[in-house]
Amino acid sequence: MSKAFTKETDREEDDDQQEPSLPKGIKNYMTVQGYQMLRKELEHLVKVERPEVVSVVSWAASNGDRSENGDYLYGKKRLREIDRRIRFLTKRLDIAEVINPATQPNKDQVFFGATVQYENQDGEVIEVTIVGIDEADPLNGKISWISPVAKALLKAREGDSVNLTTPSGPQELIILEVNYPEE
Template sequence: MDRIPITKRGYETLKKELEHLKKVERPGNIKAIEEARAHGDLSENAEFAAAKDRQAYLECRIGELSYKIGNADVIDPDSLPKDRAVFGCTVVLENIDTGDTIEYQLVGPDESDIGKGRISVSSPLGMAIIGKKSGEEIVLQAPGGKRFYELVEIL
């Protein structure tokens, strides 16, 4: 059983989603099934089929979230060293070819959101950053060829 690295914020987000699914979505879907069943012939009842499909999705998602929460390894980024890039830290990278800079927080796979500047430690760029120190070069093999970055700062 693998532990899943996650920040406290990500852990709380998963817990809230699980609670919402169990307390709001699941009971609402049960009512939808009951109402659809009351309409009669289930073999040609599209509402019933849709509600049963929704039920399958909800149960699958509840199981998935329960597994992730049960195997979560909540890591406090503030308790980790700041001398090198580690899980939870925020890094500033400079693209050596273009001079552009970008800031990313290294998070677990369930928290990654490139639009919000959060990348997974298990992504190719995340794996290339982990363990590096300020001033070190990062080489990323991308589909279009190699990309070169410098780790400017660890926040």
């Protein structure tokens, strides 16, 4: 079939992944390190990855028939993914409210950016750092400031006991230590 009778779309079924959106009315707080990390990713996409993919797509397009050209088809898909991520990062960085936890005056109380060590009711000691939504990495101890655990911990002090509501029922958490990064 002639290429004239086919429609090349910018979206494919497996290309429908959406970036996470911020809940309404929530500010996009971010630590200095988180902001720098996203900024670095954006810069890498714009200056390195995108030009490389554009080069491959351009080369593949010059080879002729695009309908069965894997380099061209994959390159176009990858280019859409990169452009989507660039738009997402640009929007998130534009609305980011960067907070330096090291300048927190109340270092004995849990606020954004604090690293908190707490004990749950099973006697397990857990350490988490409260970070922005885009920085959250629960498997590495970085939890979003809007997560249930962070909400339970916020404004508590060392030695305080806080209640965390979980699907299996309420849990008591005892704050053992609160730390902030040094300036």
